[in-house]
Amino acid sequence: MREKILYGAGLIAGLYLVRNLYQILLVLPDEVDQGAIYRILLFHVPAWITCFSAYFLAGAASVMYLIKKDMRYDTFSVASVEVGLAFTLIGLATGSIWARIIWGIWWTWDARLTWALITCIIYAGYLMLRHAVDDPTARAKNSAVLCIFSYASVIITYKSIDWWRTQHPGAVLSIRTGGGRMDPAMESILFQNAIALLLLAGVMVAVRMRQEDTQREVESLRRYAHAAV
Amino acid sequence: MRYLRQTLTIAAKDLRSEIRTKESLNAAISFAIVILVLFSFAVDPSSEQIKEMSGGLLWLVFAFAGALILNRSFAREQNNDCLDALVSSPIPGSALFLGKALANFVLLTVVEFVSMPIFGILYNMDWMRQPLWLAAVLLLATWGITVIGTMFSALTVNLRMRELMLPTLIYPMMIPALMAAMRLTTLLINGEGIPADDWIWVKLIVGFDIIFTSLAVTLVEIVLVG
Amino acid sequence: MDSRNFTYMFYGLAAAWLILSLYVLTLVSRERRLRRELDSVKRMLEDRERAAKA
Numbered sequence: 001m002r003e004k005i006l007y008g009a010g011l012i013a014g015l016y017l018v019r020n021l022y023q024i025l026l027v028l029p030d031e032v033d034q035g036a037i038y039r040i041l042l043f044h045v046p047a048w049i050t051c052f053s054a055y056f057l058a059g060a061a062s063v064m065y066l067i068k069k070d071m072r073y074d075t076f077s078v079a080s081v082e083v084g085l086a087f088t089l090i091g092l093a094t095g096s097i098w099a100r101i102i103w104g105i106w107w108t109w110d111a112r113l114t115w116a117l118i119t120c121i122i123y124a125g126y127l128m129l130r131h132a133v134d135d136p137t138a139r140a141k142n143s144a145v146l147c148i149f150s151y152a153s154v155i156i157t158y159k160s161i162d163w164w165r166t167q168h169p170g171a172v173l174s175i176r177t178g179g180g181r182m183d184p185a186m187e188s189i190l191f192q193n194a195i196a197l198l199l200l201a202g203v204m205v206a207v208r209m210r211q212e213d214t215q216r217e218v219e220s221l222r223r224y225a226h227a228a229v
Numbered sequence: 230m231r232y233l234r235q236t237l238t239i240a241a242k243d244l245r246s247e248i249r250t251k252e253s254l255n256a257a258i259s260f261a262i263v264i265l266v267l268f269s270f271a272v273d274p275s276s277e278q279i280k281e282m283s284g285g286l287l288w289l290v291f292a293f294a295g296a297l298i299l300n301r302s303f304a305r306e307q308n309n310d311c312l313d314a315l316v317s318s319p320i321p322g323s324a325l326f327l328g329k330a331l332a333n334f335v336l337l338t339v340v341e342f343v344s345m346p347i348f349g350i351l352y353n354m355d356w357m358r359q360p361l362w363l364a365a366v367l368l369l370a371t372w373g374i375t376v377i378g379t380m381f382s383a384l385t386v387n388l389r390m391r392e393l394m395l396p397t398l399i400y401p402m403m404i405p406a407l408m409a410a411m412r413l414t415t416l417l418i419n420g421e422g423i424p425a426d427d428w429i430w431v432k433l434i435v436g437f438d439i440i441f442t443s444l445a446v447t448l449v450e451i452v453l454v455g
Numbered sequence: 456m457d458s459r460n461f462t463y464m465f466y467g468l469a470a471a472w473l474i475l476s477l478y479v480l481t482l483v484s485r486e487r488r489l490r491r492e493l494d495s496v497k498r499m500l501e502d503r504e505r506a507a508k509a
Contacts, residue, residue: 021468035460040467047471066451086478090471097467101460122401129398132388142384145448149380149402152440156405163429200475207482214489221496225503 006206013200020193028186037101042186044094045173046194047087048116050201052154054084055123059151062144071216074140077147078130079208081123083201088120103167112168115157122150136216235320239328244335246305253301254336257294261344264290265351274352283354284415288407290344292374295337296396299378302333303386312386312453322450330379330445337371358420366417366434370410373438377402380445383452409433 024039031038058080065073095113096106107113126146133139156163161170172181173190182190247254268286272278279286306312315325349356356363381399385391400407409430416423423431 035457036464037460037467039464040471043468043471066448083478086474090474093470093474094467097463097470101463118401118404125398125401129385129388129394132385132390132394134389138387141451145384145452146398148448149441149444152444153401204478204482207486211482211485211489214493218489218492218496221493221500225496225500 006203009199010203013196013203016196017193017200020189020196023189024193028189031183031186034102037098038186040094040098042190042193044091044098045190046197047090047094049194050197051084051087051091052158053198054080054087054201054205055119055151055154058084058147059154062147065140065144066148071136071140074144075209075212075216076205077144078127078212079205081126081147082208083204085120085123085127086204087197087201088116088123092116092120108167110167111160111164112157112166115153115160119150119153119157122153126150136219232321232324235324236328236331239315239320239325240331240335243302243329243332247332247336253298254339257297257336257340258343260297261290261294261340262347264293265344265348269351279352280354280419281415283348283352283356283418284411284413287344287348287414288370288411291337291341291371292400292403292407294340294344295333295374295378296399298333298336298340299375299382299399300392300395302329302379302382304382304391307386316453322453323446325453326379326383326445326449329382330375333375333379334372337375338368341367341371354418355420356418359417359422362423363414363417366410366413366431369431369434369438370406373406373434373441374403376438376442376445377406380441380449380452383449406434406437409437 020042024042028039030036058077061073061077061080064070065077095116099108100106126143129146130139130143133142160166161168171177174182174187265286268290272282303312306315316322345356348354378395378399381395381402385394385398388394412427412430413423413434416427
């Protein structure tokens with residue numbers, strides 16, 4: 001039953017994304033300054049929203065793990081970080097392609113881009129750390145602490161457009177600027193895409209959590225088998 | 230007061246054992262000198278270019294040499310289960326951590342104060358033009374680096390491939406402090422003061438120190454004891 | 456300029472979908488590998504129990 005709900009939600013998210021894609025490609029007009037390329041941003045920004053939410057929830061779950069010592073929080077954090085990392089890659093790739101047209105270069109070392117890359121490396125380090133620890137409790141404890149530290153980089157990435165003068169555009173969404181920086185029709189699609197991606201990410205996290213449980217079961221059965229010999 | 234004494238006891242213990250064996254201090258200093266020499270092949274040491282890069286070069290040296298010191302910090306307690314003894318002693322985990330961080334801080338500062346004149350001689354740099362500000366930046370950024378490093382040293386002490394994992398984890402974490410320190414050190418070595426525009430970097434280092442010190446002090450008990 | 460603008464928009468959207476599907480593929484393949492591992496470990500334990508009884 002749970003499985004059906006999960007796949008159903010995944011299907012809905014996928015269909016919603018396709019429907020948004022139709023809107024983006026065929027209904028919305030080109031943007032005045034940027035032309036067709038701005039459509040990438042309607043994926044770029046939602047991908048970062050999803051990834052920041054995933055990292056935030058992973059950090060919160062890590063705090064909860066350290067308080068409650070319940071393995072489910074650890075499972076949630078690793079699933080959330082991994083899915084977040086996938087969306088980080090999407091954000092970096094789409095942003096880079098957009099920059100190639102608008103700025104004429106794939107990459108520039110301004111504060112926003114640099115911090116986004118650092119965040120990506122730090123969370124990849126989190127997954128590496130998990131591989132290096134065998135004992136499940138020690139792994140959960142150490143990676144929870146690392147996850148809390150890592151969240152600092154997410155905050156800096158988010159705020160970097162306010163703290164430094166960046167080549168990366170400043171805030172455009174009306175929730176941060178009070179409106180006027182973006183066409184309402186485009187912004188509405190952007191948020192719909194964000195909802196679709198968040199739903200999709202939720203499904204992925206749930207699937208990944210179940211895999212982590214299976215993984216733990218395999219490990220404990222193996223340990224039992226070795227102990228029984 | 231008691232807490233402070235406990236912290237200092239741990240720091241003194243670490244420093245004493247380091248002074249007796251000199252194992253990580255020797256390694257770190259010679260490593261720093263080797264990198265300083267190697268770098269002269271990467272850029273023309275007599276050119277003006279080196280002035281622009283001095284801060285970056287120095288902090289890369291300090292960060293690499295620091296990793297050698299930090300790697301040993303908790304690992305040296307593994308022999309004879311010393312770490313278990315320390316954890317079960319009546320000292321709070323945070324005092325243990327602060328003591329070790331303090332010892333690492335002193336060691337890394339020694340490495341820095343040895344490397345600076347060598348850097349000045351090898352690259353013909355008059356680096357003492359703003360000594361007080363430079364010392365302040367060095368100390369602030371070094372504290373930030375050692376806090377992160379000591380925390381992660383505790384975190385990775387039981388890992389497979391510890392020597393490999395520690396640098397991969399700490400360098401990205403240290404970037405805010407390193408970035409600010411590189412920028413400010415370049416400015417100060419070239420004899421300019423800190424322009425109004427660049428005060429954000431000073432704030433960044435101070436903020437980094439405060440945030441990560443408090444985060445580490447709250448979390449280290451969990452890492453050490455569980 | 457304009458045609459390149461359009462092509463790169465296509466590349467960007469394709470990249471986003473590509474990474475998403477790659478991640479889904481890794482999820483699926485891991486699912487399969489884990490199922491197989493779980494089955495083999497379970498079978499191993501059952502065999503051993505049977506051997507112990509006999």
